[in-house]
Amino acid sequence: MSFLNSLPENPVLMDVFRRFPDTSRPLLDYHEVLMRGPAPFSVAERELIAAYVSGVNSCDYCHGVHTVTAEVCGIEQGAIPAALADLDAAPVGDTLRPVLRYVGKLTRTPSALTPEDAEAVRAAGWDDSALHYAVMVCALFNFMNRMVEGHGISAGPDYFAESGKRLKETGYAGLNRLLDD
Template structure:
């Protein structure tokens, strides 16, 4: 049960959905940010960007966000759930491109403390072909998900145990995006 009365059925509005419904005037810009970062036109695929969100959410131990964005990434990556699980376990040994591995290292640094993003990490990403836009958006995805994770966990929202809830949400996000809440 959430720490405050959200005025919604938590089973219908689990995780971040409840607080966004409770306060739509703040939920809308948060949804718009997620839409741009995770689904907008980009050189990184939507699955790769969702994977960054899932990775950071896992590092933050946010059950709802890690589980939902893992499902969203898996549904959009050819390698599916196996790749997501490997990245979340250890991105250094996961079968991803050198560029994505370097971007995940940057995301992991942001999750710890933004000041841990070093010139060496950025240079390493550039050496693998990462563009300034990809580096920028990786930092912003990681920073945003630290905020989203703390929002969800700080209000004590429900994280369903049923994997079907997350699979259904993944299909809804793929088909309708983050603005159709």
């Protein structure tokens, strides 16, 4: 149920984007650059980070959409819920585990991050560019989680499946094109 009277009764995020295109277009452009442009992490890994952060925040909408997106892009099915339940036992790979640990801490207790947290990411083989991308994906999805929750956006598994496949096929630039429809 939307918190904005100008949105439909059961809106999805595209309804917010269509209602407010002036603020949505630049945001979607940024998503495209960060989530689909050249980066140290694959598209699937960036979607994994987005889904993980959204799960830490208990944002069911973003967690659902980006879990499906990560899986259709190549992340093992069930890896994201497993990582949220027990990161050390989750099938996410030893190089991604410290990255997820870092973005989890950045999400939960940002002022508690230490140089040792960053060093753990580097020790797993990532450089400063990768750490930067992890921070930026984390920051973007903390923003998006608050945007979704603040507007009262929700959806279910059918929508998550549809949206995840659409994101794989068209990226975020495709969402910007949908604003013209």
